[in-house]
Amino acid sequence: MGLLIVGSVGLDTVETPFDxxxxxxxxxxxxTSLAASYFTAxxxxxxxxxxxxxxxHINILEEHDINLDGLEIVNGGKTFRWGGKYHYDLNVxxxxxxxxxxFEHFDPKIPEKWTRNKFLLLGNIQPSLQMxxxxxxxxxxxxxxxxxxxxxxTTRHELLDVLKNVNVLxxxxxxxxxxxxxxxxxxxxxxxxxxxxxxLIIKKGEHGAILFGDNMVxxxxxxxxxxxxxxxxxxxxxxxxxxxxxxxxxxLSFENLKRAVIYGSTMASFCVEQFSTKGLEDLSRLKIHxxxxxxMELSRFDDDRN
Amino acid sequence: MGLLIVGSVGLDTVETPFDxxxxxxxxxxxxTSLAASYFTAxxxxxxxxxxxxxxxHINILEEHDINLDGLEIVNGGKTFRWGGKYHYDLNVxxxxxxxxxxFEHFDPKIPEKWTRNKFLLLGNIQPSLQMxxxxxxxxxxxxxxxxxxxxxxTTRHELLDVLKNVNVLxxxxxxxxxxxxxxxxxxxxxxxxxxxxxxLIIKKGEHGAILFGDNMVxxxxxxxxxxxxxxxxxxxxxxxxxxxxxxxxxxLSFENLKRAVIYGSTMASFCVEQFSTKGLEDLSRLKIHxxxxxxMELSRFDDDRN
Numbered sequence: 001m002g003l004l005i006v007g008s009v010g011l012d013t014v015e016t017p018f019d020x021x022x023x024x025x026x027x028x029x030x031x032t033s034l035a036a037s038y039f040t041a042x043x044x045x046x047x048x049x050x051x052x053x054x055x056x057h058i059n060i061l062e063e064h065d066i067n068l069d070g071l072e073i074v075n076g077g078k079t080f081r082w083g084g085k086y087h088y089d090l091n092v093x094x095x096x097x098x099x100x101x102x103f104e105h106f107d108p109k110i111p112e113k114w115t116r117n118k119f120l121l122l123g124n125i126q127p128s129l130q131m132x133x134x135x136x137x138x139x140x141x142x143x144x145x146x147x148x149x150x151x152x153x154t155t156r157h158e159l160l161d162v163l164k165n166v167n168v169l170x171x172x173x174x175x176x177x178x179x180x181x182x183x184x185x186x187x188x189x190x191x192x193x194x195x196x197x198x199x200l201i202i203k204k205g206e207h208g209a210i211l212f213g214d215n216m217v218x219x220x221x222x223x224x225x226x227x228x229x230x231x232x233x234x235x236x237x238x239x240x241x242x243x244x245x246x247x248x249x250x251x252l253s254f255e256n257l258k259r260a261v262i263y264g265s266t267m268a269s270f271c272v273e274q275f276s277t278k279g280l281e282d283l284s285r286l287k288i289h290x291x292x293x294x295x296m297e298l299s300r301f302d303d304d305r306n
Numbered sequence: 307m308g309l310l311i312v313g314s315v316g317l318d319t320v321e322t323p324f325d326x327x328x329x330x331x332x333x334x335x336x337x338t339s340l341a342a343s344y345f346t347a348x349x350x351x352x353x354x355x356x357x358x359x360x361x362x363h364i365n366i367l368e369e370h371d372i373n374l375d376g377l378e379i380v381n382g383g384k385t386f387r388w389g390g391k392y393h394y395d396l397n398v399x400x401x402x403x404x405x406x407x408x409f410e411h412f413d414p415k416i417p418e419k420w421t422r423n424k425f426l427l428l429g430n431i432q433p434s435l436q437m438x439x440x441x442x443x444x445x446x447x448x449x450x451x452x453x454x455x456x457x458x459x460t461t462r463h464e465l466l467d468v469l470k471n472v473n474v475l476x477x478x479x480x481x482x483x484x485x486x487x488x489x490x491x492x493x494x495x496x497x498x499x500x501x502x503x504x505x506l507i508i509k510k511g512e513h514g515a516i517l518f519g520d521n522m523v524x525x526x527x528x529x530x531x532x533x534x535x536x537x538x539x540x541x542x543x544x545x546x547x548x549x550x551x552x553x554x555x556x557x558l559s560f561e562n563l564k565r566a567v568i569y570g571s572t573m574a575s576f577c578v579e580q581f582s583t584k585g586l587e588d589l590s591r592l593k594i595h596x597x598x599x600x601x602m603e604l605s606r607f608d609d610d611r612n
Contacts, residue, residue, distance in 0.1 A: 089489040183395040185512060186530045206491060207513035208525070219514065219527030219604050224492045249610070258607040289611065298525050299605045301564040304555070305595065 001116070002044040002067070003247040005033050006108050006133050007123020007146075007236070009047040009071070012276060013083040013097075014232050016090065021230075024276035025057045026082065028123030028146065031233035034280040035240025035267040036121070037064035038288055040248035044114045046070035046133070048106045050077035060281060070111050077102035090228050091205060110136040121243045122166070123236060124148050127158035134165055142252065144168040144243045145197070146235065152178050160195060169197040170239050173204045185210070186217075199257060201242070201264075203235060211261045218258045221299045223269035223291070230275045234268040237280060241267030259292075266291045307422070308350040308373070309553040311339050312414050312439045313429020313452075313542070315353040315377070318582065319389040319403075320538050322396065327536075330582035331363045332388065334429030334452065337539035340586040341546025341573040342427070343370035344594055346554035350420045352376035352439070354412045356383035366587060376417050383408035396534050397511060416442040427549045428472070429542060430454050433464035440471055448558065450474040450549045451503070452541065458484050466501060475503040476545050479510045491516070492523075505563060507548070507570075509541060517567045524564045527605045529575035529597070536581045540574040543586060547573030565598075572597045 007029030013022045029047040037043050043066045053073065061068060080103035083096035108129055118141040122130040130145065145166040151159050152175060163169060169192060173185055182188040185202060189212045192200050200212040208222040242264030249256055266288055270279045313335030319328045335353040343349050349372045359379065367374060386409035389402035414435055424447040428436040436451065451472040457465050458481060469475060475498060479491055488494040491508060495518045498506050506518040514528040548570030555562055572594055576585045 091489075183397075184532060184534070186532045190532075204513060207510060208527075210530070217530045217604060218607070219530075220607075221514075221525030221527075221605070224516070224523050224525075226490060226492045226496075228490070255607070256610070259610060262607060293609065296607070296609060298523060299527070299607075301524070301526075301561070301568060301602065303599065303602060304562070304565060 001118055002042040002114065003036060003040055003119045003121065003243065004044045004046065004110070004114050004117040005029055005036065005121045005123060005240075006046040006110075006125070006130070007032060007121075008080055008103060008125050009049050009053070010080040010082050010103075011053075012232060013081070014230055014275065015085040016230055017086070017088050018229050019275060021275050023081070025060060026232065026276060027080065028125065028236045030061070030277060031236030031271065031280065032121055032123050032146075032240035032243070033061065033066045034064055034277055035237040035271070036244030036247070037066055038267075038283055038285060039241070039244030039263070041065050042067045043244075044070060044111075044117060046108050046110060046114075048072040048074065048102050048108075050074050050079040050102045053079045060277065070109075070114065072109070074102040084232065086231060090231050093231070108133050118142065119243065119247045120144070121239060122146065122162070123239065127151050127155050127162045130162045131158065134162070142167050142246070144170065144239060146170045146239045147175070149175050149178055163192075164196040166197050168199040168201065170201045170203065170235070170242070172235065173202055176202050201261060203238060209238070209261055209265060211257060213254045213257065216254050218254070218261065220258075220261045220265050221295060223265065223295065224298070225269060225272065228272045231272050233277065234272050237271035238264040238268040241265075262292055262295045263288070265295060307424055308348040308420065309342060309346055309425045309427065309549065310350045310352065310416065310420055310423040311335055311342065311427045311429060311546075312352040312416075312431070312436070313338060313427075314386055314409060314431050315355050315359070316386040316388050316409075317359075318538060319387070320536055320581065321391040322536055323392070323394050324535055325581060327581050329387070331366060332538065332582060333386065334431065334542045336367070336583060337542030337577065337586065338427055338429050338452075338546035338549070339367065339372045340370055340583055341543040341577070342550030342553070343372055344573075344589055344591060345547065345550035345569070347371050348373045349550075350376060350417075350423060352414050352416060352420075354378045354380065354408050354414075356380050356385040356408045359385045366583065376415075376420065378415070380408040390538065392537060396537050399537070414439050424448065425549065425553045426450070427545060428452065428468070429545065433457050433461050433468045436468045437464065440468070448473050448552070450476065450545060452476045452545045453481070455481050455484055469498075470502040472503050474505040474507065476507045476509065476541070476548070478541065479508055482508050507567060509544060515544070515567055515571060517563060519560045519563065522560050524560070524567065526564075526567045526571050527601060529571065529601065530604070531575060531578065534578045537578050539583065540578050543577035544570035544574040546570075568598055568601045569594070571601060
């Protein structure tokens with residue numbers, strides 16, 4: 001049975017100190033699906049675009065065996081566009097413009113044949129849309145949810161409703177603090193788990209990620225990248241790698257969730273090495289596994305008392 | 307042969323959102339020596355205090371088998387005092403006052419019998435004093451150096467001289483960026499290694515630490531502490547645990563330096579759980595090793611393709 005992924009699809013204009021791209025393929029559904037596609041199939045993709053969404057973008061997704069039966073193309077409509085600029089310190093970015101276009105009236109419709117999918121990745125979109133997706137599903141068994149500071153600030157109530165229904169929430173450290181108003185991340189994590197999610201992943205950018213389970217904690221390192229070309233989509237690539245790996249392995253033990261976190265980190269590290277989705281387009285299972293092993297080497301130590 | 311530790315000795319007045327202490331035992335030599343004392347002996351302590359330094363403080367150090375033959379007590383002088391206040395977010399602190407007192411004219415004199423010590427920990431003091439210590443040593447083989455933003459800002463030239471002579475530099479992430487003016491930590495690390503240190507440790511507080519060697523990187527997790535009572539001395543405790551463990555094991559391989567980083571992180575985690583040096587006063591080898599194993603469990607994952 002497929003992995004259902006719902007999220008945004010966009011055309012991004014991104015400027016970093018190194019380069020600039022205009023109208024490049026972007027959006028949370030796009031990045032997550034591409035990342036997940038290296039682990040599992042089929043990926044059942046639900047999103048919305050306008051008539052201006054080019055065939056070359058469709059091709060990129062289809063070449064990764066992503067099933068686009070859930071991609072709504074609005075006649076006469078324009079695709080969601082976002083423009084951002086990263087500073088010399090790539091941790092800081094300004095949004096230059098946001099044109100919602102067809103995304104403004106997005107009402108995600110899950111094709112009937114996909115409503116029985118057991119694995120579901122709710123990419124970063126409005127919580128009210130995430131909830132509408134949940135309501136269409138027959139009996140989802142494992143739901144991974146991504147979100148962002150915008151929804152915590154503007155639609156907290158709707159977000160809290162979604163959180164009651166998900167198995168894994170993925171957010172970053174500043175979002176965890178924003179959601180709980182608690183500066184200590186460990187305490188913040190416990191507070192968020194009480195809101196519903198059985199598992200919580202806090203992404204910390206250049207500092208790695210932490211997975212919280214039922215009284216279990218796993219700390220994943222960040223890949224030591226000297227050159228980050230474009231941080232856009234790193235969080236989505238993480239969510240896609242994480243969920244794709246779990247969907248394939250069908251093992252929801254904490255030990256396997258740890259591996260999934262490393263695969264998520266692996267996909268995020270590939271993502272930021274190139275502009276837009278480029279870093280996720282030409283990978284292989286072997287290349288991904290090699291980097292997984294690098295993560296292992298990076299954090300491994302032993303006890304000399306053994 | 308002993309481990310020589312040189313640094314500051316002070317009386318700290320510290321306020322956190324949880325409590326306040328006045329004139330508590332503090333200083334870089336104090337924290338590092340206490341932390342190192344659980345791993346090795348003898349600890350040869352060099353520092354300066356005034357007549358107001360109480361016997362109870364001497365007792366704490368002596369009870370940990372720290373050799374105080376290098377502690378200069380200035381008749382009629384007053385001990386270095388520092389006052390600081392931590393905010394609700396414990397990552398932010400204000401220095402309320404600094405009274406150098408006898409520390410202003412500190413001219414570290416290494417007792418002749420200790421000048422042949424091979425292992426040396428230069429605690430966080432002015433680089434010019436660190437250099438004066440180095441010049442008194444006959445043939446030091448392994449030198450660990452700690453420093454801080456103040457010396458990077460005010461005595462950069464002297465600090466660079468010291469760096470040419472040390473094996474390991476321990477600093478935090480903001481200091482690494484300050485020293486190199488490079489926002490990418492991995493690039494900053496390579497730049498610092500070119501200044502002299504064979505190994506570099508970048509401490510990242512709640513995000514753990516990274517050890518850089520010759521084309522090798524090790525990422526250590528942070529211990530997931532829900533309650534941090536007093537962050538004072540955490541960096542010193544790290545340096546003491548790291549150096550004390552290495553001094554005892556006499557193994558300078560990268561594999562063993564990794565373990566030393568975890569022991570340093572372990573001592574820092576104990577340090578911040580209580581006010582002042584309290585968290586370092588009543589530990590045991592067993593308790594320390596148990597936490598080492600917790601660090602191992604926190605970051606361990608395996609490859610399901612094996």
